Amino acid sequence: MSKVKIFADSTCDLSRDLIESNDISIVPLYVGFDDSSYKDGVEISTKELYAKVDKCSKLPKTSAPSPLDFINAFRPFVEEGKDILYIALSSKLSSTLQNAKIAASEFPDAKIEIVDSFNLSTGIGLLVMKAVDLVKENLGVEEIAEKIRELVPKVETAFVPDTLDYLHKGGRCSSLQALMGSMLRIRPIIKVVDGGMIVGQKARGKREKILETMLNNALKDKDNMDKKRVFVTHTEGLQDAMFLKKKLEESLDVEEIIITDAGCVISSHCGPNTVGILYILNEKI
Numbered sequence: 001m002s003k004v005k006i007f008a009d010s011t012c013d014l015s016r017d018l019i020e021s022n023d024i025s026i027v028p029l030y031v032g033f034d035d036s037s038y039k040d041g042v043e044i045s046t047k048e049l050y051a052k053v054d055k056c057s058k059l060p061k062t063s064a065p066s067p068l069d070f071i072n073a074f075r076p077f078v079e080e081g082k083d084i085l086y087i088a089l090s091s092k093l094s095s096t097l098q099n100a101k102i103a104a105s106e107f108p109d110a111k112i113e114i115v116d117s118f119n120l121s122t123g124i125g126l127l128v129m130k131a132v133d134l135v136k137e138n139l140g141v142e143e144i145a146e147k148i149r150e151l152v153p154k155v156e157t158a159f160v161p162d163t164l165d166y167l168h169k170g171g172r173c174s175s176l177q178a179l180m181g182s183m184l185r186i187r188p189i190i191k192v193v194d195g196g197m198i199v200g201q202k203a204r205g206k207r208e209k210i211l212e213t214m215l216n217n218a219l220k221d222k223d224n225m226d227k228k229r230v231f232v233t234h235t236e237g238l239q240d241a242m243f244l245k246k247k248l249e250e251s252l253d254v255e256e257i258i259i260t261d262a263g264c265v266i267s268s269h270c271g272p273n274t275v276g277i278l279y280i281l282n283e284k285i
Contacts, residue, residue, distance in 0.1 A: 070103030159276025166271035
């Protein structure tokens with residue numbers, strides 16, 4: 001059995017099956033409505049989240065796990081003599097990584113490697129699954145962390161929201177303000193660049209057209225795409241996700257194309273019926 005224990009937070013948006021079958025520990029972020037706070041994916045589901053948004057007519061607030069949350073999560077494995085690798089939500093989007101570092105400092109004799117994904121959703125999940133692959137090769141925690149950090153800039157994350165309201169109100173996307181002032185049927189493809197979200201591309205027309213544009217953008221990378229896995233991740237948008245998966249399967253030679261549901265924190269910022277394509281490049285061009 002490996003000495004390395006892999007941690008992620010709930011924004012990695014991996015399925016329960018992937019989490020359990022690969023022995024990944026998840027530290028949940030929080031989603032709050034008024035005076036009530038819920039652990040993402042533990043005490044509230046995405047469907048329940050959107051039902052509350054409809055009822056309250058306002059978006060929830062999200063917050064990072066506290067240092068104590070991480071201390072309590074890490075402690076049992078430190079006491080077992082495990083080395084810990086935690087791959088975190090982008091430090092440009094949350095204080096989650098910083099709180100994990102504070103927690104790690106409470107275990108000065110343990111090996112705890114914390115990697116900034118500079119990403120979100122299964123952009124993180126791709127790195128977590130790569131770490132799983134490396135653990136199976138019996139590499140040490142420092143070597144795994146080094147290899148994952150090398151992959152961070154090679155992760156490609158793009159998604160199409162059905163509405164801009166959630167991203168706009170949440171203030172998470174730096175390019176949205178100007179876009180909101182001149183929408184006129186403009187539909188954006190949101191990309192993650194250097195750890196933050198930007199409008200990567202603007203197009204006019206129906207949603208189907210922008211999905212095709214995002215798909216074609218991904219297929220331009222097919223010869224440079226990591227052959228292990230590709231994720232299609234959605235927020236209550238399974239039909240679009242299945243469409244994209246089918247098209248990708250027709251064009252790509254990869255081991256697996258996995259559909260996952262986004263958790264509550266990601267869903268609360270992107271809105272319902274958001275869908276994205278996420279993969280790793282062999283070389284960043």
